[in-house]
Amino acid sequence: MAPREGEVTQESTDSQRLNAGAFRGYPALRDTPLKSSHTWLAGKRIDDNIGNYWRVHDKLYDLSEFVDKHPGGRQWIELTRGTDVTESFESSHIGSTAEVLLQKYFIKNADNPRNSPYTFHEDGFYKTLKRKALPVLKEVGTGPTRQMLLMHDATAISFICLCLCAARYDSYMLVSLAGLSLAFTVAMAHNFFHQRDNFRMYYFDLCPLSSSEWRVTHAISHHLFTNSIYDWEISALEPFVFFLPDPAKNKYVAYLTIFWSHIFYYMAFLIEILKRIVCICMGHMKIRPENLLPFIELLLMCYLSSTPTTAFKLWCTMQSIASFIFVYAPLTGTHHHPDIWHHGDATRTDQDWGLCQLDTVRDRVEVTGNLFLVCTTFGDHTLHHMFPTVDHSKLPYLYPVFFKTCQEFGIPFAFQKHTDMHMGFYRQVINRSPNKDDPGYKNNKLE
Numbered sequence: 001m002a003p004r005e006g007e008v009t010q011e012s013t014d015s016q017r018l019n020a021g022a023f024r025g026y027p028a029l030r031d032t033p034l035k036s037s038h039t040w041l042a043g044k045r046i047d048d049n050i051g052n053y054w055r056v057h058d059k060l061y062d063l064s065e066f067v068d069k070h071p072g073g074r075q076w077i078e079l080t081r082g083t084d085v086t087e088s089f090e091s092s093h094i095g096s097t098a099e100v101l102l103q104k105y106f107i108k109n110a111d112n113p114r115n116s117p118y119t120f121h122e123d124g125f126y127k128t129l130k131r132k133a134l135p136v137l138k139e140v141g142t143g144p145t146r147q148m149l150l151m152h153d154a155t156a157i158s159f160i161c162l163c164l165c166a167a168r169y170d171s172y173m174l175v176s177l178a179g180l181s182l183a184f185t186v187a188m189a190h191n192f193f194h195q196r197d198n199f200r201m202y203y204f205d206l207c208p209l210s211s212s213e214w215r216v217t218h219a220i221s222h223h224l225f226t227n228s229i230y231d232w233e234i235s236a237l238e239p240f241v242f243f244l245p246d247p248a249k250n251k252y253v254a255y256l257t258i259f260w261s262h263i264f265y266y267m268a269f270l271i272e273i274l275k276r277i278v279c280i281c282m283g284h285m286k287i288r289p290e291n292l293l294p295f296i297e298l299l300l301m302c303y304l305s306s307t308p309t310t311a312f313k314l315w316c317t318m319q320s321i322a323s324f325i326f327v328y329a330p331l332t333g334t335h336h337h338p339d340i341w342h343h344g345d346a347t348r349t350d351q352d353w354g355l356c357q358l359d360t361v362r363d364r365v366e367v368t369g370n371l372f373l374v375c376t377t378f379g380d381h382t383l384h385h386m387f388p389t390v391d392h393s394k395l396p397y398l399y400p401v402f403f404k405t406c407q408e409f410g411i412p413f414a415f416q417k418h419t420d421m422h423m424g425f426y427r428q429v430i431n432r433s434p435n436k437d438d439p440g441y442k443n444n445k446l447e
């Protein structure tokens with residue numbers, strides 16, 4: 001698709017193979033070698049070009065006074081200064097309280113059109129769905145159920161116990177179980193870092209990933225611009241894993257991806273530590289207290305194990321197993337398949353944000369209906385993308401209104417089989433042919 005009028009061209013270079021699609025320009029700093037939340041936000045500030053304000057739709061607001069008052073926590077507002085937060089604002093709040101409050105901070109109308117192509121029309125899919133979801137959520141609430149809290153605390157406690165026992169007895173069997181518990185704990189913590197500040201979101205930091213970093217690279221970037229060139233999770237693995245259907249994609253590298261993606265699953269957590277150290281040294285990040293949790297685990301294991309070398313080996317084994325389990329499920333089960341929209345594929349004419357989200361995500365039938373499997377393997381993913389701040393334990397209540405809205409808008413929503421999604425992931429990483437068909441569900445199933 002041709003770039004729109006007024007395209008931001010100063011950031012584009014000849015080395016960029018991809019066009020901007022429906023966005024105004026190719027994202028600034030997208031191809032920087034060390035990709036982090038810092039570089040993504042810095043790039044977005046350049047592209048959105050609104051100075052020190054916050055943009056919601058076509059208006060600019062000064063939220064400086066609101067940072068400490070935000071019920072969702074100061075970080076969401078603080079981090080997004082100088083950017084267009086329309087998608088975050090719309091998807092994080094279900095009722096009208098935030099919208100009414102926002103008027104207090106109005107400064108002026110924006111001079112330029114939004115960089116993002118997504119729309120939120122009152123009669124569009126997303127706003128209609130939100131209106132239908134509101135009475136349901138008023139009745140059941142948006143926060144976690146007791147079962148959810150107990151399940152999460154139980155996996156966290158079992159992780160700590162297994163990790164310490166593994167070190168005490170130098171046991172690779174126990175440390176493998178600790179790795180499994182860690183993966184479950186971290187996956188469930190993903191549910192919590194999307195919500196208002198709460199201590200369970202820090203369970204995410206029990207592994208070398210960072211909840212604070214993921215609020216940007218995952219909650220703000222991936223969730224709002226899924227599978228587009230603004231999705232950090234798409235650009236972060238390039239050039240090793242190239243998800244976009246680019247005809248210029250190197251065929252041999254693409255096939256090799258199938259091989260090295262398996263190594264990546266194991267290494268992701270350990271690579272993250274090296275990346276964090278480099279980012280801290282470059283001044284892109286500050287050490288946060290929760291970042292020290294994996295090192296505290298290592299120190300405790302050194303204290304209990306026969307030798308520090310054994311403890312280190314056990315710790316690396318535990319983190320690698322957790323890494324494999326945590327990374328594998330979302331990567332192969334949610335967003336990647338040749339029939340799912342990726343930047344470069346034909347785009348729908350109606351760019352309603354909710355409809356575009358539907359084009360980029362699928363749900364596996366095998367995990368739906370089981371809260372533990374949903375939370376540990378990224379199930380109920382479509383509804384989670386529509387309502388990221390609603391707890392996973394409350395999402396099932398939204399299926400009736402979701403199905404009804406899909407029916408109203410002629411969307412033949414259907415669950416997929418895990419094997420279809422799994423094979424689709426490998427087909428997508430070697431896929432070099434952009435989809436010319438309209439995106440969306442086709443004949444109710446993926447091939």
Ligand code: HEM
Nearest residue numbers: 071072076080085088089092093097098101102195196389
């Ligand atoms: C930068 C974009 C923003 C993000 C990512 C964000 C995120 C969040 C989150 C995660 C929650 C907690 C939801 C929950 O757990 O129930 C929340 C609640 C809330 N936020 Fe924001 N927020 C943003 C901007 C704003 C702005 C600009 C306002 C108003 C000026 C606002 C007002 C509120 C209010 C009133 C709540 C309480 C729940 C509600 O009434 O919807 N937020 N926000």
